[in-house]
Amino acid sequence: NAGVMQNPRHLVRRRGQEARLRCSPMKGHSHVYWYRQLPEEGLKFMVYLQKENIIDESGMPKERFSAEFPKEGPSILRIQQVVRGDSAAYFCASSPGENNEQFFGPGTRLTVL
């Protein structure tokens, strides 16, 4: 059983471009969580999604960031018009439901030039 998969592992964008980060949860998992890790810091919660629904987006910046988890396909975290401060590692986790362990992916390291 493959673990949580994220791609790309590394992404370089110039200021003003768009970044799309993908997360494929573990098989059988319908809950996805996105976290951001700034350099030398811990992970900060961004958003929690179930299939086709955003459950909690209290950690998402109000502008430029969006997330989706469609019925088919991976979850996408989209950052429009990236700025240097968006440079970070973005981790996705999945679980089979509430009250269950979250399994983390390897992360996508975004660098904004």
Place this chain on the structure above:
Amino acid sequence: GDSVTQMEGPVTLSEEAFLTINCTYTATGYPSLFWYVQYPGEGLQLLLKATKADDKGSNKGFEATYRKETTSFHLEKGSVQVSDSAVYFCALLYNFNKFYFGSGTKLNVKP
């Protein structure tokens, strides 16, 4: 609000030394507590967890006890190895939706 505070690093130890990484938390309810480990360039791996007061989590020689009276979940290992060098994160899971992570403690173990 809910938060986790852990000791700052880096912590540098010689092989076979005793390890303690302090972690305290603030929570309005009854969270579950976790320790995760992150090796360079990798994601987080669950090391151990405890779901209620006085529970002890243990794995690979590491252990931590959920102390409600001191709101702590300190990580300990009796004899560290070079392969334990990594960043360790304490975290609480509250409302079953999202983790609150500490800022991480980097451990360097020298041969």
